[in-house]
Amino acid sequence: MDVSKTTGLAGAGSIAFGTAALLHEAGHNPMLWSPSGAGTAELAAGAPLTAKGAVETEFHPRIADSAAMLARENEVLIVALPGYGHKTVLDALAPHIGPHHQVIISSHASLGAVYLTQLLAERGISVPVTAWGTTICTGRRQSGTEVQVNTVRSRVDLCTVPVERSDEALELCRDLFGDRFQPRDGLLAISLSNLNPQNHMGIALANITRMERGETWSQGQNVTPAVGRLLERLDLERLSIARALDLEVRTIFEHFHLSFHVPVASISEMNQQMHAQGNGGTGPATADSRYVTEDVPYGLVLTAELGRLVGRPAILHEAGIRIFSAMYGRDFAAENEILAALDLNRFTLDDLKRAARTGLLRQPAGA
Numbered sequence: 001m002d003v004s005k006t007t008g009l010a011g012a013g014s015i016a017f018g019t020a021a022l023l024h025e026a027g028h029n030p031m032l033w034s035p036s037g038a039g040t041a042e043l044a045a046g047a048p049l050t051a052k053g054a055v056e057t058e059f060h061p062r063i064a065d066s067a068a069m070l071a072r073e074n075e076v077l078i079v080a081l082p083g084y085g086h087k088t089v090l091d092a093l094a095p096h097i098g099p100h101h102q103v104i105i106s107s108h109a110s111l112g113a114v115y116l117t118q119l120l121a122e123r124g125i126s127v128p129v130t131a132w133g134t135t136i137c138t139g140r141r142q143s144g145t146e147v148q149v150n151t152v153r154s155r156v157d158l159c160t161v162p163v164e165r166s167d168e169a170l171e172l173c174r175d176l177f178g179d180r181f182q183p184r185d186g187l188l189a190i191s192l193s194n195l196n197p198q199n200h201m202g203i204a205l206a207n208i209t210r211m212e213r214g215e216t217w218s219q220g221q222n223v224t225p226a227v228g229r230l231l232e233r234l235d236l237e238r239l240s241i242a243r244a245l246d247l248e249v250r251t252i253f254e255h256f257h258l259s260f261h262v263p264v265a266s267i268s269e270m271n272q273q274m275h276a277q278g279n280g281g282t283g284p285a286t287a288d289s290r291y292v293t294e295d296v297p298y299g300l301v302l303t304a305e306l307g308r309l310v311g312r313p314a315i316l317h318e319a320g321i322r323i324f325s326a327m328y329g330r331d332f333a334a335e336n337e338i339l340a341a342l343d344l345n346r347f348t349l350d351d352l353k354r355a356a357r358t359g360l361l362r363q364p365a366g367a
C-alpha cells in the first residue's frame with residue numbers, strides 16, 4: 001500500500017469525519033478543513049476524533065486553518081461536503097492546486113468536476129479529478145469530536161477527468177481505501193449513479209411532516225411498500241436516461257445490496273431488512289435537510305435536464321422539483337450554483353458527452 005500520499009479533506013461533517021477515520025485505520029494521517037472553522041474547533045483545541053459503529057477508532061487528525069493550508073500540506077484533496085458548498089470550496093481550493101495534486105469529489109454533484117477542471121485550465125493546470133457516485137461510508141456526525149459510521153460500502157462508482165488520468169486515479173483510490181471501486185464511463189454515468197436524489201425525494205416527500213415536526217424516525221422502516229414502489233419507479237426513469245446515453249449504471253437494487261449488505265428483494269423489503277440489522281439509519285429531523293436542499297437542486301435538476309436532452313422526460317423527477325419548490329416556497333431549479341456557473345443551457349448533448357470525459361465544456365482562453 002502507498003501510504004506516502006498525504007490526504008486532506010475539505011469538510012468536517014459526517015462524511016469527512018467518517019472518511020478520515022477510514023484513512024486513519026488504513027495507516028494514513030488525514031487532515032481536515034472546515035470552511036468556517038466551526039466544524040474542527042474542538043479538534044483544533046486538542047480533542048481526539050472518535051469513530052463508532054462500522055469503524056471504531058480514536059485519533060488526532062491534522063487540522064487545516066485554510067484552503068491554502070489544506071492544499072499546501074496534502075497531495076490528495078477530497079471534497080466531502082454537500083453540493084451546495086461545492087462551488088465555494090472549489091473556488092477556495094483552485095488557486096492553490098498544482099500539477100502534483102489529485103482531487104476526489106465525494107460524492108460528486110452536478111458536474112462539479114467540470115467546474116473545477118475549467119477553473120484549473122484557466123491557470124494552465126490539469127490534474128486528475130475523480131468523481132465518486134457516492135461516499136465510501138455513510139454516517140452521522142454526533143458532535144464536534146464524534147462520528148457514528150453506519151456502513152462502509154463494498155463498491156463505489158467512479159470516473160476521472162481527463163479520462164487519460166483514470167488508471168493512476170483508480171490506483172490512488174485503491175491505495176487509500178482498498179479494492180472498493182467500480183470504474184464508470186464518464187461524468188454523466190457518475191451523475192446518474194448517485195441514487196441519493198431520487199431516494200431522498202421519495203423518502204422526504206413521504207415523511208415531510210415528521211421532518212417539519214422534528215421527530216425521530218427510522219428511515220429504513222419508513223420505506224414502506226408504497227414508498228418502495230415510488231423509489232423503484234423513480235429508478236426506472238434514471239435507468240431509461242442512462243440507456244438512452246448508452247451508459248451502464250447500477251440499479252437501485254444493486255445500490256442497496258452493495259451499500260448496506262442486504263439480499264436483493266423489493267426496495268421496501270431491503271429497507272426493512274436494513275432496519276432489522278441496524279443500518280437503516282435515522283431520517284432527517286428537520287425540513288432544512290440536505291435530502292431536499294442539496295438533492296433537489298444538485299441532483300434531481302441535473303437528472304431532469306439530462307432526461308429532456310435525451311428525449312426521455314423524467315416526469316416523476318420533474319414533479320419532485322416542482323412539489324418541493326411549492327412546499328418550501330423556493331425555486332429549487334434556480335438554486336444550482338454550479339450548473340449556473342457552467343452556463344449549461346448554452347451547450348448541446350454532444351458538448352456534454354465530451355465534457356464528461358475531458359472535464360471541459362468550453363476551451364480555456366488562448367487554447
Ligand SMILES: NC(=O)C1=CN([C@@H]2O[C@H](COP(=O)(O)OP(=O)(O)OC[C@H]3O[C@@H](n4cnc5c(N)ncnc54)[C@H](OP(=O)(O)O)[C@@H]3O)[C@@H](O)[C@H]2O)C=CC1
Pocket residue numbers: 010011012013014015016033034035036037038039040080081082083084085086088089106107109134135137138139140141196290294
Ligand atoms: N452522511 C451520509 O451518510 C451520506 C452523505 N452523502 C453525501 O456526502 C456529502 C457530505 O455529506 P455529509 O458529510 O453528511 O454532510 P454534512 O452536512 O455533515 O457536511 C457538513 C460540512 O459541510 C460544510 N458546509 C455546509 N454548507 C456549506 C457551504 N455552503 N459552504 C461550504 N461548506 C459548507 C460544513 O462546513 P463547516 O465545517 O464550516 O460547518 C461542514 O464541514 C453530501 O453530498 C451528501 O449528500 C452521501 C451518502 C451518505
Ligand SMILES: CC(C)(CO)C(=O)C(=O)O
Pocket residue numbers: 138139196199219281
Ligand atoms: C442515510 C443514507 C445512507 C441513505 O439515505 C444517505 O445516503 C445519506 O445520509 O445521505
